[in-house]
Amino acid sequence: MPTNTPLIRAENLSVKTGRRVLLDAVSFAILPGEAISLIGPNGAGKTTLIRALIGTMPISDGTLFRRPGLRLGYTPQKLPLEQLIPMQVDRFIALSGERDKTRRREMLARCGAGGLQAAQMMDLSGGETQRVLLARALMRQPDLLILDEPTQGLDQPAEARFYQLLGEIRAETGVAVFMVSHDLHMVMAQSDRVICLNGHICCSGTPGMVARDPSYIELFGQCAGLAPYRHHHHEHCDHD
Amino acid sequence: MIEPFLLKAALAGLLIALIAAPLGCLVVWRRMAYFGDATGHAALLGVALALSLSVPPIIGVLSIASAMALAVTFATRRGVFAADTVLGVFAHAALAIGLVVAAVLPGVRINLIETLLGDILTVSGSEIMVIALGGLVILATLAYGWRGLLNATLSPELMAAEGGSLTRDKLIFTLSLAVFVALSMKLVGILLITAMLILPAAAAAPLARSPERMVMMTALIGSVSVLGGLWMSWEMDSPAGPSIIVVAAAIFALTGLWPKTRNR
Structure with missing residues (x-):
């Protein structure tokens, strides 16, 4: 099997409970060795997406492809x-x-x-x-580590030590990482790619690209203490 | 000289204490006391329906308790209410429906006090055999699925990510509980089945450093409660089932005072 076969590929993945749409047509792929951060406001469906990837949340629509024999490592919050x-x-x-x-x-x-x-x-x-x-x-x-807010509740030194450890382990084992995070600084420094979720995927790409994306700024720009740079935004975007 | 009926009661009670130990620990770890109530209270409806259909009560209890356990398991999965609300609704509705059905079904005569409070002192040799066989099935099933049961207790997501089956875990847990209800109803009565599950386990919790130790401590505390309760019943002429639970509650109060032995 070629090494660039995605570990996981989601195509138009949707999750609904009752009439509520938790995830709306989400598409992405995780490649071997990649570090992807999943960010988004509370209620954006981050935990739902992780549960869908793990298999504890039934998928309403779309497909989820897992590379055969994929070994998952998972840390709950x-x-x-x-x-x-x-x-x-x-x-x-x-x-x-x-x-x-x-x-x-x-x-x-x-x-x-x-x-x-x-x-x-x-x-x-x-x-x-x-x-x-x-x-x-x-x-x-594992081929892929799924980490659900691993630094929640940690003070800053503990958080920094955790990310350093994660970096060392990635370097040693080449494991791919898919991580939910709130700490935007660390996300920007540690990830190959960032996916910004708010029910649907608002934007995704390298940390630098996402940081300049209007929809990202719409979601995170106002909390200036966390955002990578201060921003006075006037852009109009499709989120309400 | 010990009376034969007292020996039989002690034997049946010790068996139930042993079977209750792993199940009770799981109920306590998973915070599912109301789940035990819902399943237990459904037993009354099972007895009433079995009598009106002229089948042995244990068959009726087993079917209705299993149906209840499965219904509750899947009803609490999603919904607008918190799990404890849903379980509380199921538990009390089951009891009320059972009481109504038992009263209005033609040709059904139920000794309500005995059904609600149990009568361990009239247990027969063949009933002890049924308890022993059923208990063996429960204990063997739980032992077989033990690692999965612990993992699902710690984190269902973690278990699923490691390739375990949550559906299998739910079936093992709920059906074992339903069988336990059917076996223990006669002894402690449907009102106190949950007590038999959670009191010894809760009393054992402060003393144990591993899940298996806690199960063993629970079995021990359950056994002491059974023997102490029977002795109390004999000495004071008190009802046997509630006496057993009173002793268990006393042990719970004592172990709660235990200095925390856990350390690094």
Whole structure:
């Protein structure tokens, strides 16, 4: 199989629940080794799109093509039930199906979570949780990592360390990354491509292209503290 | 000399405590106490329909509880209401419909107190056999699907991304729960089935460091509750089912005071 076969290709992907259209004719492809960031305002359908890619959200229309034998690694935003189920970190990693304790320890250490094996999942800080989740996702030697807001709730140094780790792992393994993010600075610095979603794809392309796109500015320009540059916009665009 | 009926009650109760342990832990981890109520309360309708159709009550309970469990599972998937609201509606509607149907169906005579509160002291040898066999099926099924059940509990998305089947997980969980309801209804009564599931598990939670340890602690606490409740019932002439739950609640209060042993 040629190496440039897309890992995932969505064509006119739509998701509806009842009368609400959550995703409207979304088309894109993820190529091997690519780092793509998915940005968009709250309620834009980012989590819906991720669920559709994973297969937990039924697709109403369009097609979703996965390269045969594609191995996915996924990190959820958080573990909603971690407060109730007693579980040590090493056991959590083992639940991915990895039986070799040494490999589990090495992967945790690689992700900067060495020494946490015996800790309870519920005692981890936000940054530690993300590292453990990443270790579990990498345990399966994925072709594609899907990360759902991996830096949510992290302070800036922890966030910077996480992105540095992700960069190192990409360089070592060549894994493709599809990441939901709110931190626009990091998105701009770390991604090959950016997809801006608001129910439909508003714009996509290299970070520089997207940053100059009127629809991007319409969505993000007003929050000047986050946007890559300040902007006083007068452009008219098709979003309401 | 211990009375034979008390021995039978103890044996049946210990079996139920054992079967309830993994299911109860899953219900507690998944915050699905109302789901247990909905499935349990549907049992009354099952009993009423079985009697009017002249089939064994356990068949009626098994069918209606399974139907209820599946209906609730798929009704809470999407919708305008929060999951706990939907479950609460189902749970209480099922109980009310059961009470109405039991009252108006011609030729149906139900001992309501016994159905609602159970009567562990009149359990027969053949009923114990049914509980043992049904329990074996539940425990074997849960053991077979255990890794998937834990993964789906932690994060359904994570499980699906790793190639697991959420539908299989839901079927294993809901049908096991329905079978448990059918087996335990006679013993603790439909009002207290959820209590039998969640009280021992909740009492075990502060003591355990791994999911399996918690299941074992739950089985132990459930067993102590059964024996303590039967003793209490014998000494004080109190109803056996509620007495078992009272002991479980007391243990829950005690373990809640346990200093947190979890550390790095």
